[in-house]
C-alpha cells in the first residue's frame with residue numbers, strides 16, 4: 001500500500017507534514033534534514049525541488065530555492081541523494097515543485113525514478129487538472145504515485161468535488177488565497193471555509209497548509225483537518241549557524257509537544 | 260491550418276493555462292467571459308472610440324522615402340510610436356481596462372520591462388480612476404527612469420522587483436504573486452501575448468488593430484492590401500502578433516519577427532528565445548523558453564528592456580515551429596546602428612525595441628518592386644540616455 005494511504009488510515013488527526021527545499025541550506029543537507037525530521041516525529045515530508053521562477057511562493061521559499069540552485073541542486077542530483085533513503089526512512093515522502101523541470105527531465109522517466117527511490121506522491125502546483133488527467137495520470141498510476149491537488153477558499157464547490165474525485169492521496173487545503181509564507185491566523189472567514197469544505201463529506205483526507213507557522217496555528221488548523229503542513233516557517237528556522245539537528249528538533253518541539 | 264488559438268487555449272502544442280489553483284477563479288472568469296465582453300456592441304463602441312479619440316488611431320502608415328532609397332525597395336513604417344504614451348502597448352491596456360471594468364475590478368496590476376506597458380497601464384488607470392500597481396525589475400527602474408517618473412506622476416505605485424536578474428521575468432513573477440494574494444478585486448493587465456490562456460489571444464485581438472489598419476492603409480496607398488512582408492520585433496510578441504494578425508492566413512505575406520540577441524547568440528548575454536530555446540512552461544503557458552538542461556529558466560540579456568525576456572508568446576512558438584513566420588535576431592550593436600540610421604534618414608528616433616525590427620533590413624534581400632512594412636512599435640524618448648551614452652552627443 002502507498003505510504004500516504006497507510007498514514008491516513010492509521011492516523012486520523014494531528015498529522016504534521018513539513019516542507020523543506022532540497023539542497024538548502026547546503027547541497028548535501030537533503031538526506032540529513034529528512035532523517036532529523038523523522039527522528040523528531042514528523043509524519044510526512046514534502047521535499048521541494050527548487051525552481052528559478054517559483055510564482056506561488058513567498059520570499060522565504062524563493063530565497064531557499066535560489067540558494068539551493070546556486071548550491072547546484074537539480075532533479076538528477078536529488079534522485080542521487082535519495083537513492084538509499086528507503087533504507088532508513090519509512091514515512092511517506094512527497095516531491096513538490098513546478099512543472100517545467102519535470103517536463104525537461106521527462107515525465108515518464110521522472111515518475112519511474114520516483115518509484116525507484118520510493119517517492120509516494122507529487123505536488124505540482126502549476127500542473128492543471130485537465131492536463132494531469134490527459135497526459136500524466138496513467139504514468140503516475142503506473143508508478144504508484146499520488147498527485148496532490150490544492151484547493152483554496154475561492155475554489156467552487158463543483159471544482160472541489162471534481163478535485164476530490166481525481167485525488168487519491170489527500171487534498172491540500174490552502175488556508176488563504178496567497179503565496180506560501182503569508183501570515184495567517186485562523187480568521188472567521190477561514191473557519192467558514194474549513195467548515196464548508198468539511199460539510200461536503202469528501203472522500204479524501206485533508207491537510208491545511210500556507211501560513212502554518214507555530215504551535216497555535218498548527219493546533220487551530222488541526223481542528224479542521226487531519227493535520228497541517230508547515231513550509232516557510234520551517235525553512236526560515238533552518239537559517240542560522242547552529243547544528244542542523246538542533247535547529248530541527250528545536251523547531252519541531254516548538255510546534256507539537258505531544259507527538 | 261489555423262494559426263489562431265483553439266477552444267482549449269492552444270496554438271498547436273503551445274499555450275494552455277499552467278496555473279496554480281490560487282489563480283483558477285480569476286483565469287476561469289476571464290476565459291468564460293472575454294469573448295462575449297470584447298465582441299459586445301457596447302465594448303466595441305467604447306474601445307474603438309477611445310482608440311480614435313484618446314490614443315490617436317489610426318496610426319499613420321508612412322512610406323519612408325530615404326530609407327527605401329537606401330535599401331532600393333519600398334519600406335513603409337507603421338507608426339505605433341505616434342500613439343499616446345509612445346508605443347503599441349496602449350492598444351492592449353485600453354482593451355483590458357474596459358474588460359476589468361466590466362468584471363467589476365477596481366485594483367489593477369501590471370508588469371513592465373521598458374516601462375512602456377507600465378506607462379500605458381498607469382495612463383488608462385488614471386483615465387478610469389482605478390488604483391494601479393506596476394511591478395518593474397529594479398534594473399529596469401534604473402535604465403528606464405523617465406517612464407518610472409511618468410508612471411508615478413500618473414498616480415501609479417511602481418514596485419521594484421528585486422528577485423532574479425531584476426528585469427521583466429522577475430517583474431512578471433511579482434505581478435503573478437500579487438494576483439495570487441489579491442484574488443477578488445484585482446485584474447492583472449498582462450502586457451504581451453504571454454501568460455495563461457486566454458491572455459495571449461485576448462492581447463493579440465486588442466493589438467490586431469495594427470494589421471487591420473495596415474491592410475486598408477496599404478490598399479489606399481498602393482492599391483494592394485498585402486505587402487511582400489511584415490517585420491516586427493519580438494519580446495513577448497504583442498506588437499508582432501498585432502502586426503501579423505490579419506496576414507496570418509495570407510500565406511503570400513512573409514512574416515518576420517526579430518529577437519534581441521544582446522551581445523550575440525553565441526554568448527550567455529542574449530534574449531534570442533526562439534533561436535536558443537526549447538519547449539517548456541514559463542509564466543503559465545507552454546511555449547519556447549531559454550533554459551538549462553534541468554529546466555531552470557536562464558537569465559536573459561538585451562540592451563532593450565522591453566525584449567529582455569527569456570520566453571515568448573505561444574502564438575509565436577507555433578508560428579516558428581510551423582514555419583509560418585521566420586525569426587531573425589539582432590545584436591545590441593546592430594540595433595544601435597539601425598536606430599541611428601532611421602533617426603538621420605527619416606527624422607524618427609525609434610525605441611530600442613523597434614530598432615530590432617529595423618535591423619532586419621540588413622539581414623534580408625529586398626527587391627525593388629517589393630513592399631515591406633516595418634512595425635515601429637515605439638518611440639525612443641525613454642532610451643535617450645542609452646543612445647546618448649553610446650553615440651556621445
Ligand SMILES: Cc1ncc(COP(=O)(O)O)c(C=O)c1O
Pocket residue numbers: 346347372373374375376450451452492493494495496497498499564565566610612613636637638
Ligand atoms: C516599444 C516597444 N516595442 C516592443 C516591445 C516588446 O513587447 P512585445 O514583443 O510584446 O511587442 C516593448 C516592450 O516593452 C516596447 O516598449
